[in-house]
Amino acid sequence: MSQAPALAYAEGLAAGELRFQRCSECERAVFHPRVLCPHCGAESVEWRTSSGTGTVYASTVLHKRGSDPYNVALIDLDEGFRMMSRVEGVAPEDVHIGSRVGLAVITEDGAPLAVFRPLEVRA
Secondary structure, eight states: OOSOHHHHHHHHHHTTOOEEEEETTTOOEEOSOOSSOTTTOOSOEEEEEOOOEEEEEEEEEEOOTTSOOEEEEEEEETTSOEEEEOBOSSOGGGOOTTOEEEEEEEEETTEEEEEEEESSOOO
16 A cells, blocks of 8 residues: 555545554554654555454543543554554443453544444453
């Protein structure tokens, strides 16, 4: 893919994929996609598709006036990168650090959006 990184990422989401890059020089995962590796500065970043599974690293509940509370979570993807998103399918206060989650691509405001859903139920 030789197109702009943001466009390639958005096209991946539209296809139900979570795309990221891996640097062929330092071999580290790169996310949010970009033209240069933020770790070593190399121009040789290659597109990959994430399995979409990860672990909640952190979560907080936001209370916005006039709407229901929602969570904002940092997710550590199994491929070695972290992204900000939200976990759906459970009450915002029931999103726990260490919970395993899986990707769900939804449409919000007319655009595809990566969110996560629990893979396991806590006892």
